[in-house]
Amino acid sequence: MPRLRPSLFWTARRDISPFAALLLRVCRDVPSAANELRWIREHIALTSSPAPPKFRLWKLCEKRAKGTPLQYVLGTQPFGGLEIKCRPGVLIPRHETEAYTTELAQILVRHQPSSSTPLSILDLCTGTGCIALGLLSLLPSPVHIHGIDISPTAISLANTNLHHNTRLGLLPPQPSSIHFTPADIFSPFLLPFLTQPTWDLLISNPPYISRGAFARETARAVRNYEPRLALVPDRDGETAVLGCASEDVFYARLLQLAGILAPRRVFFEVAGIEQAARVVDMVRGDARLSGFYPQVEIWRDSPHEEYEMQRVRNYEVPFRGSGGARGVYLCRHDQR
Amino acid sequence: MLAAPWICRSCARSLRSAGVPRLLRRASTIATLPPALVERARKIAAEHDKLTTALETDFDQKTAVRVGETSRVATALREFEKANASLAELGSLLESNDAELRELAQDDLESTQAQLADLGRKLSVALTPKHPFADMPCLLEIRPGPGGTEGRFFADSLFRMYKSYCDNKGYPTRIVKYDVSESDGQKGSEGEVALQEAILEVQQTGAYGEFRGESGMHRVQRVPATEKSGRTHTSAVAVWVLPSFPETPSTDAESEWDNPESDFYIDVTEVRVETMRARGAGGQHVNKTESAIRLTHMPTGTMVSMQDSRSQHTNRREAWRLLRSRMAQQKREAREELAQNLKSSVLASSQITRGDKIRTYNYQQDRCTEHRSGLDVHNLPNVLEGGEKLGEIFESVQGWLTERDIQTILAEEQAEAAPKGKKGKGALP
Numbered sequence: 001m002p003r004l005r006p007s008l009f010w011t012a013r014r015d016i017s018p019f020a021a022l023l024l025r026v027c028r029d030v031p032s033a034a035n036e037l038r039w040i041r042e043h044i045a046l047t048s049s050p051a052p053p054k055f056r057l058w059k060l061c062e063k064r065a066k067g068t069p070l071q072y073v074l075g076t077q078p079f080g081g082l083e084i085k086c087r088p089g090v091l092i093p094r095h096e097t098e099a100y101t102t103e104l105a106q107i108l109v110r111h112q113p114s115s116s117t118p119l120s121i122l123d124l125c126t127g128t129g130c131i132a133l134g135l136l137s138l139l140p141s142p143v144h145i146h147g148i149d150i151s152p153t154a155i156s157l158a159n160t161n162l163h164h165n166t167r168l169g170l171l172p173p174q175p176s177s178i179h180f181t182p183a184d185i186f187s188p189f190l191l192p193f194l195t196q197p198t199w200d201l202l203i204s205n206p207p208y209i210s211r212g213a214f215a216r217e218t219a220r221a222v223r224n225y226e227p228r229l230a231l232v233p234d235r236d237g238e239t240a241v242l243g244c245a246s247e248d249v250f251y252a253r254l255l256q257l258a259g260i261l262a263p264r265r266v267f268f269e270v271a272g273i274e275q276a277a278r279v280v281d282m283v284r285g286d287a288r289l290s291g292f293y294p295q296v297e298i299w300r301d302s303p304h305e306e307y308e309m310q311r312v313r314n315y316e317v318p319f320r321g322s323g324g325a326r327g328v329y330l331c332r333h334d335q336r
Numbered sequence: 337m338l339a340a341p342w343i344c345r346s347c348a349r350s351l352r353s354a355g356v357p358r359l360l361r362r363a364s365t366i367a368t369l370p371p372a373l374v375e376r377a378r379k380i381a382a383e384h385d386k387l388t389t390a391l392e393t394d395f396d397q398k399t400a401v402r403v404g405e406t407s408r409v410a411t412a413l414r415e416f417e418k419a420n421a422s423l424a425e426l427g428s429l430l431e432s433n434d435a436e437l438r439e440l441a442q443d444d445l446e447s448t449q450a451q452l453a454d455l456g457r458k459l460s461v462a463l464t465p466k467h468p469f470a471d472m473p474c475l476l477e478i479r480p481g482p483g484g485t486e487g488r489f490f491a492d493s494l495f496r497m498y499k500s501y502c503d504n505k506g507y508p509t510r511i512v513k514y515d516v517s518e519s520d521g522q523k524g525s526e527g528e529v530a531l532q533e534a535i536l537e538v539q540q541t542g543a544y545g546e547f548r549g550e551s552g553m554h555r556v557q558r559v560p561a562t563e564k565s566g567r568t569h570t571s572a573v574a575v576w577v578l579p580s581f582p583e584t585p586s587t588d589a590e591s592e593w594d595n596p597e598s599d600f601y602i603d604v605t606e607v608r609v610e611t612m613r614a615r616g617a618g619g620q621h622v623n624k625t626e627s628a629i630r631l632t633h634m635p636t637g638t639m640v641s642m643q644d645s646r647s648q649h650t651n652r653r654e655a656w657r658l659l660r661s662r663m664a665q666q667k668r669e670a671r672e673e674l675a676q677n678l679k680s681s682v683l684a685s686s687q688i689t690r691g692d693k694i695r696t697y698n699y700q701q702d703r704c705t706e707h708r709s710g711l712d713v714h715n716l717p718n719v720l721e722g723g724e725k726l727g728e729i730f731e732s733v734q735g736w737l738t739e740r741d742i743q744t745i746l747a748e749e750q751a752e753a754a755p756k757g758k759k760g761k762g763a764l765p
């Protein structure tokens with residue numbers, strides 16, 4: 001990372017406060033430092049603690065300045081209209097995830113077959129539960145949602161988030177059924193648990209960063225503070241069996257499940273255009289899957305309704321929205 | 337003609353403080369309101385009476401509505417004329433030979449005059465069309481003019497002034513945006529920060545009506561804390577007042593958003609939405625906290641950005657609300673300009689444009705000058721604390737606004753009376 005001009009620190013110190021200068025080390029520019037300082041102050045004002053506020057301010061700013069992600073420092077990250085609690089050991093929800101979750105909710109509402117049959121959603125690798133809970137808040141109840149994660153810490157946090165947001169009145173009070181279960185999606189015993197006539201949506205934001213990219217391309221706050229389990233697929237055995245790049249192994253497994261469960265819609269988050277293209281290849285190269293899903297789209301960071309056709313390797317693919325390639329979306333022919 | 341003594345209380349006050357003799361003290365006749373205005377009121381009252389009689393014989397929905405519209409003027413005129421008549425009567429009593437009678441009349445004079453002033457003001461108000469946004473809450477946007485830090489500090493002073501004015505009045509407020517500038521120096525002499533842009537929402541019904549006169553350039557003259565030579569600097573801060581929908585949009589407000597006829601309508605396909613792009617690969621690779629949203633209404637180039645909340649969702653919602661408010665104000669202004677252009681140039685002198693300064697805050701002289709109403713107020717600290725002195729300024733501006741509206745009506749009246757009679761009777765602002 002390039003060194004910051006010393007004058008910037010002076011500016012932050014003079015214009016805002018010494019705390020802003022401290023935060024500048026991780027924020028890299030004065031407006032973000034000012035914003036983060038304000039958010040830390042707001043947090044202190046809104047939460048109670050026996051420690052004096054000045055002391056807390058100092059502690060929190062110091063922690064942040066050492067590199068801890070703000071979301072772990074404050075313990076939350078907004079997601080749609082929700083307040084998602086964040087704890088070390090569980091990945092922090094990203095803005096891009098929030099964007100496609102919102103867009104998917106709109107599609108589901110638009111195409112809901114009838115309001116009497118509840119929509120059903122399977123969220124694999126649910127983490128904080130942000131996607132599952134985000135959809136719950138955006139869809140007309142009742143909905144049926146099942147979230148799965150290998151990490152017990154994540155499952156317990158997802159449940160905490162369900163209760164926390166229900167208590168805050170941000171989620172409807174429970175005529176819906178929502179469950180978070182600890183399980184390994186590679187487990188051969190998983191399928192019997194996923195019985196449901198037909199899922200309306202199978203969604204997943206699985207670990208997708210290659211080992212090399214993890215070392216080179218991730219931000220320090222990610223590499224040093226977020227769980228590797230959530231970011232890097234370390235599944236060499238399965239990779240060998242499924243015959244794909246090691247960072248794509250979750251998609252191979254997820255598509256296997258999609259082939260069996262045949263959900264009406266499927267969405268996977270991906271790292272970028274290369275990975276998106278490989279996932280499109282996996283779908284198109286599989287007769288059964290391409291039979292189910294004639295519609296395969298690539299979504300960018302800010303998805304919206306309009307799309308443009310673009311050639312990706314051997315296929316013409318519709319791209320939605322603006323920004324970098326962020327997800328692959330599949331839709332069954334009977335759902336268009 | 338326009339120099340005719342006004343009845344409006346706040347104008348009377350500003351005239352007084354500007355050193356004009358108290359014309360209202362004289363036991364005058366109906367001349368206390370411009371004749372053309374009274375003429376107009378009489379015309380409307382006559383129409384009202386005619387329609388009321390018509391309604392008695394056969395009912396018609398449209399007539400009934402018109403009767404409702406005109407009744408305010410008819411009532412106000414009746415009361416005004418009654419007070420006027422009693423004032424005339426008192427006038428003749430004052431000339432009486434009977435000392436006791438004269439004394440009695442003298443006793444009554446003051447209160448009758450005050451009453452007349454009040455009724456005259458009511459009549460003027462009844463005659464001037466209500467601003468369509470008048471009942472709404474409002475957004476106050478504060479932005480320093482180009483130039484040094486002084487302007488930014490003063491922008492913060494104005495922000496605090498409005499905030500405390502609302503606090504004093506018990507109006508609920510909400511800070512929608514408070515962006516502190518990135519560059520340059522220290523704090524201002526009163527601990528102000530260098531403000532780049534702030535938006536304060538006054539969540540009070542009718543706030544738009546009360547604050548709309550604040551729109552324009554506010555000028556400050558003072559010696560900056562950093563200025564060693566003691567030279568006075570002049571800088572400017574722009575204030576815009578926008579109508580805003582109540583925080584929790586009722587179904588009414590929401591339907592306004594979808595109604596292409598409404599000022600608050602925006603064709604969403606004409607708006608470009610941008611979020612701050614992450615450095616590098618995005619997604620799982622970074623966990624950025626920036627949640628800024630920028631909206632651009634492409635046909636007009638109107639741009640708003642919002643970054644104050646950690647929640648992108650909230651920033652997006654606020655940005656859309658602000659964009660709608662700005663667009664509504666723009667559409668309204670465009671229509672007003674159109675209407676003004678249709679009218680005679682009588683108005684030109686009372687119009688202010690965006691670039692004109694409306695008020696000067698002079699620290700050395702402890703004085704605040706409101707340029708439109710001509711009001712001069714001392715005790716600047718009280719003004720900046722949003723105290724009763726600021727209230728006086730507000731009142732004088734309201735008086736000025738009413739005066740301007742009345743001039744518009746008079747100009748219209750003249751245009752109508754003119755033999756060539758152009759086209760229709762141009763829309764009122």
Ligand SMILES: C[S@@+](CC[C@H](N)C(=O)[O-])C[C@H]1O[C@@H](n2cnc3c(N)ncnc32)[C@H](O)[C@@H]1O
Pocket residue numbers: 090091092093094097124125126127128129130131148149150151154183184185186205206207229230231620
């Ligand atoms: C990138 S995070 C996504 C979290 C959350 N859905 C979100 O979007 O913020 C991936 C999650 O997958 C979980 N995970 C990793 N390996 C898994 C496996 N074999 N089976 C199920 N979950 C797994 C991790 O614990 C982590 O919570």
